[in-house]
Structure formats: structure tokens, C-alpha cells
Amino acid sequence: MADEDETKEYRWESGYEKTWEAIKEDDDGLLESNVADLVARAKRKRAALKDTGAIQLGMMRHLFVVVDASACMFLQDLKPTRFLCVLKLLEVFVHEFFDLNPISQLGILTTKMKRSEQITVLAGNQKKHIEALQQLKDLSCEGEPSLQNSLERAMNGLKNMPAYSSREILVLFGSLTTCDPGDIQKTIKSLKDNNIRVSIIGLAAEVRICQEIAKKTGGTYNVLIDDHHLKELILNQVQPPAVAGSMEASLVKMGFPGASPIVNDGTSDSSADHAPAYCLCHIESETSSLMGPNGYNCPQCGSRYCELPVECKQCGLTLVSAPHLARSYHHLFPIKPFIERAQVRETTHCFACAKLFVEAETNVYECENCNQIVCLDCDLFIRETLHTCPGCASDPVTAQMKTN
């Protein structure tokens, strides 16, 4: 498309693309298997491209999402309207983001009427963001967006974040114009000085200033083709990005509260950890109730919280549990892509799912370390979800991983 480098031709310059020739019927005259095959192959190609090897990833992310709420977002080229489609996809994005980056924080801004407004502050609580997004559905989109105002506001929020975190802004821009109070080049310069990476997803057409902002700050700029592509572009932002180069590393102090669930075996635990207490996360709301012995106590100041991860309001310590950190460990030990082979006579079944290999033309995939053969679906499953090769885990030599 036009947003790739300028040396390629534009779409209207190349000849007719005969897309119907790509699909062929199989022997029974059915198209299903062929379509599924093409989809799986495309998925695999994309998954293989993502394997970038051992590079440093920004795990602790502070991300601001800027949603365009100007008049052009009421257009119905994405159903039901651009704005509602984007909000729905953002809910999925928030869920996946906290799933994959549990110790990161997210904030939401909108821009309309030549100004920008903050919907949620930078926080690590998933529910608050999703609730805010649901309330945004009633917002009326009017006026013109202001790219500079929203970037400045996001920058103000990100400036005070610690240096070891990865600072990012994601802009969902649907308009072709922007109304700025000053020189946007100055904003771009200060974004660069503060190490903030801006990625923009265009909903209409390619806009040159967006391309420039993304290029200068080290982010990406993409324009969507249809709503499936939009979902893919948004979900691409969930993966931790490579470090921009001058990120400082430091040791962050974190607390690991041991959980205190109800213990019914009659022996009473006399420590104050199990006494009922008000939790600090709900203490300001009217509906806060006395928490039972469930909950987590901050090891530094003893305040009680219902859920992790959270930043302790009293002493400022970040509280996480070990599985939260473990969720990000698989980025540190990526699996090498499997080698594609034509079917081998000796192995009749896929190692991972025990499926019988039926046709002779399907390709099978082999792991370099353990030499076990898996089928295409298991390859995608291992790559996208499991992040562990079952063959390597079932071999006593390779199972003892270096887990440092």
C-alpha cells in the first residue's frame, strides 16, 4: 500500500490484480480447505517474520492512547460508525495489553473541538479503563482534532515517568486535517528529547505529518484497509517494542505480598495479615465494604489491597505477584521458528496433539533442538499461545532450561 517506502509503485500504477486466480477448488469442488490453508499459511508467514531474535524489549510500558473524536469519526465506512468500531477494538486491546504486559500502565485521551481531554489517568487497573471506554460510547464527535494538543498533553503525563520505562503514545487518527496552536515541529523535537515513541494508525488516508512524526520518534505509521486489518494493527501494538536505544536500566523496588486466603482448618493465624480490614483501592468509593481476610498486604506499610498489580497509595511501592513477572518471561526466551519439511515416512502422528498425518502433501514442522515433528496447527498454537515447545519440554536434556 502507499504507506510502504516510496520506491514501490502506487496501486493505481500497477496492472490489474487477478485475485480470483489465487483460489482453486479441490477435488470435491469445495473451497473450504483451500481457504483455510491460505489463511494458515499467511498467519505462519507473519509469525515467522516476527521472530527477531535476542533484542532488548521494553517490558515496563507507559502507553497513552489518543482517540480521535472529531466530526469525521461519525462516518460509517467502518460499521456502525468509525468511533464505535474503534472503541470496541480498544476494549479488546486493553484486555490483551494487560494480559501480556501486566506491570505496564495505560491512559486514554480524546481529541475534539481543537482541544484534547483526558479520559483516564495512567493506571494499571484494567477494569477502570474498560468502564471508561464503555462510557465513551455516548460521546458526541464534533469539531476538528488537534494533534499537537493531544501530543503535548500525553507528553506532560509521560515526562515524569521513570527513565527505565518505555514511553509510548498510540494515536488513532481518523481525520485528514489537524488544527494546532503552534509549531508541531517543536512538539516533535521535545517528544524525541523525552524518548517518547509515537505510533499512529490512520483510519482514512495517509497524512504526511503523521508519517513524519512516526518516523522521527521511532514509531510506526499504518493506514488501515478494512476493519480486520484495523484489529490486526491495534493488536500489533500489544507486543513489547524493541528498546529505542537510550533507555536506562535500573533496579526497581517491588513488593511481593503473599496471599492470605481463608484458611478453614481450625488453626488460627494470629498475624495481623489475616484480620479483616478496609482495602485501600476502594476506600474512596461509597460502596467500599469491609474486606474479609482475603486480600494482599503491602510488605512495607501493611495496607490491604484486593487485587494485584497495584501501586501502594501509602508508601509508593509497586506490588506484583510472581506470575505477573513470569508472564513476560517468554519474551526473553523466544522459540526459534520451526523448519518446514515435506512429510517424513517414519512419524505418523503429530508429537503435540497426536493427530494422524493423512495427506502426503501437507508440510510438517520440525523443531531444531529436539527434532520432534508437529503439524501446522500445533505450530501456530505453540508460537502464539503456548510459547514452549512440547518436544523440548519432553526431552530430559533440553527440559532443564536456563531459567535465569
Added chain:
Amino acid sequence: MEDKEERIETSLVAIVIDATPAKKFASQPLDGSSMMNRIFDSLIAFGNAHLMQASHNKLAIIACNSKSTKFLYPSMDGTSRSYHNRPGQYDMFAKVDSDVRHGLGELILNDMTDNDSTKSDSLLGGAMARALSYIHRVQRELSLSHQLKPRVLVVSGSCDSALQYMTFMNVFFTAQKENVVIDCCMMDTDSGLLQQGCDITGGQYLHIPSVAGLLEYLLWVFLPSPSCRSKIVLPPPTKVDYRAACFCHHKLVDIGWVCSVCLSIFCKFSIMCTTCNTEFKLNRPAIVPAKSKKRARIE
């Protein structure tokens, strides 16, 4: 009146059994047959009981020891053996029985070639990963009129293997994402990792006091599906220790220092991370230079 059709619920139980032979209870003879034999009899009975609940129910059994993991049922052998089913016995029960015994025999024979299998840990993580891949495949292959309710039952007697931490955590997070419940029945020792897994996925963890009663515990506690467990009074959840272990001494810490690059945990502040070799900036407070005191001019 319901407009949409009810989907048939198919419950799939994948039993992961740790068949490491070098466990003290496994070799104790009891009533003439060894404990190991009794454990597998109980498991086959449990598997058949699950299949008996509904005709659509599915079963998978995977065994592991310190050398390898193996699908006992459905068997991966190409050859179809003849099943000696007793008159009136459901064919599938005989198939399960025959496949499990045959597969187990092969698994143990594989292990006999090397004598120091007592030192290395059981490959439970690999077996659970294969179970999840099998569940994923069944989910894909099932027609739309069926709704799959999968769960994994881990029966084990081995302690935690710290070196397989990554595999276990990946398996638990995948299970949570795919809505698979992981239950655990521990026979000899407690396992902190499996406790965490049961807590993350919402499953049941039970430490059995006596192995002779394994079948009773399996049938009473683990046979009901997760949807009806709320109506039954089950053993209470155990206290799960979610504290992390520091990478330098492997002791549990309450407050630790986390490297921002590789997320490894240390108990003390140090200048360099031992895992990723990054140097850390020391956050010292800015030293304000002392203002030179101007002498008050006495005029």
C-alpha cells in the same frame, strides 16, 4: 422458551500421570499387587467413569517419567490391537484399559536402559504442554453443535523442579487463556508450582493422605465438572504462596529489586544484573554544592 439451540456439552478430561518409578510409595507391595499397579487401576477406573457420564465425553491419558512423555490414550501406535473385552463390556472401556497397560509397559521399558533416572526430575511440564495441544486440536475439530469443556487432571508424586519453572508457567497461562481448568492430586509431597497453577486456572488442588484410597478421592473430588462444583462442598483452597524467589539465593523475598531489562529478581541492590549484564544507574539524590558564605560587610 429458548430460541437458540442448546449446544451439546462435551467434557474432555486429560489425565497427566507422573509415572516416575523411583518413588518410595510406588514400590511398596500391598495385598500382593504393587502400589503402582493399584494406582493405574484407579486411573483407568476413573477414566472409564468419566466416559460413562455422557456419550459425548472424551478422555486423554498422558504419562511421563524422567526420560520421556507418552500419549497412553489415544494411542499413537498405528497398529490396532485386538481388545479382549468381557461379554457385555462397553468397547471403549476395554480399549482404554488395553491401551493404557500396553503404553505404560513401553514407557517403563524405555526407562530401564539408563540407571540414573532417579536423579533427574519428572517431565511433567512437557506432558502438560502436550495435553494442552491435544485439547486445542479437539476444540478445532469439534463441530459447532458441541461445546467443549476441557480440564486437565494432574496426578503426581514428585516435588517441584525449579528448572522447569518457565515451562510450567507458560502452560498455566495458556490454560488460563484457553479456559482449561487444571486440577491436581498430589500423592506424596506438596508442589508449590502446581498449587499456583490450580489457583491461576480455578482448579482444585488436593494432597492425599493415603495413596490406597486414590480412587475414592478421584471419584468424589475430581469427577464432577467445574460447573457443578459450586454446589458441592469440596476441600478448601490451600494457602498459595505467590512470593517470588530471588535469583541469587533462591530464597523467597517479600520486597525485591527487579531489573527493568530482563525482569530478574534480586534480594539486594547491586550495581550489575547477573542475568543480562546491564549496569544500573545509581539513583543518588543530587548533591547541592554548599553555597559559599559571603561575609557580611561591616560598614
